[in-house]
Amino acid sequence: MAGKPSVGVLAVQGAFREHRQHLEALGADVREVRLPGDLTGLSGLVMPGGESTSMARLLSDFGLWAPLRDFHARGGVLWGTCAGAILLSRRVEGAPPQFGGHQDSLGLLDVTVRRNAFGRQVDSFSVPLPVQGLDAPFPALFIRAPVLTELGPDVERLAQHDGQTVMARQGRVLASAFHPELTGDRRIHGLFLDLVAEHQPVASA
Template sequence: MSSSTPTIGVLALQGDVREHLAALTGAGAQARPVRRAEELAEIDGLVIPGGESTTMSKLAVIFGLLEPLRDRIRGGLPAYGSCAGMIMLADKILGGRDDQETIGGIDMIVRRNAFGRQNESFEAAVDITGVEGGPVEGVFIRAPWVESTGSGVETLARLADGTVVAVRQGNLLATSFHPELTGDHRVHRLFTDMVRAAL
């Protein structure tokens, strides 16, 4: 694992795994799917993709991944969550199932499906702190938003109405939207640089 080309896994239980693998490769990382707990020892960073957060949390329990994921992230493993991945990295969620578990790590409260149903999906230009070259195109699909954050969380992006849609806390990054669907790899490059800095 060289510092110039970090190995970044994509949690491959459910969701848009292939698109994240392609975006990470485009951002200069060595990308690989992660399905088993032992594979967590072989990566420098982890992407938790969009998908369905309740299904993802159930599968993480079934595959024996939830506790190992929590341990690695508590131990400093850089992680980036998009859409459902943002929900998985939240310490608290609103609108989830009563038994829904998260990996946690970011001191925030996130509301599931905050923008509405699938047919209310939309795209918006999003200015993100730390991403140069103008706004990125944010694809919002049954997306969450951030209701509130603790003092250690940095807000990186808001929509025009003030809604928080991207945050960072230490080695953890989360967006409400899907940058992996646009062909613009700048958010993945930001995360890849975070992983390099943590090596």
């Protein structure tokens, strides 16, 4: 990959430090993103795993919904893991009753996502997962993981577990239901950086 990519990790909640460590180990220049101005000059952004309803509330508190959509519209690459994947999706199923069964999302990935599809925290598990673009299975860790259903015509399925889509891509949007940042394997972070490298840097705001 030519040059040193400048990427961000959404750092309002969740496992953002682990993502940063992996990306820096691969040679990326990484910035933690908490405010709209932090997106300036970045070419890619990771939205980490965590608690999606808490993350959605914090996106509102920090005024990040529109800037994140604008970042993508200007050419930015987005990757969401677990909760981040939920927030990228167009439709969300299984929102908590206290939210009236509705959860806000960015709507940038044309899929329906079903929250907690593999059970509760105590049902967490790891499996060797074949992933398109990797030469050997990835040690995928699932923690209260969602699944991606009703994929739109432009969405490419990259991995399945038990017949359910758990990783997908649509243009400059990548989503994984599992947690690559909590493993010692950096190959999927490498795929994200490869996708960033395919696109021109985002112009400064």
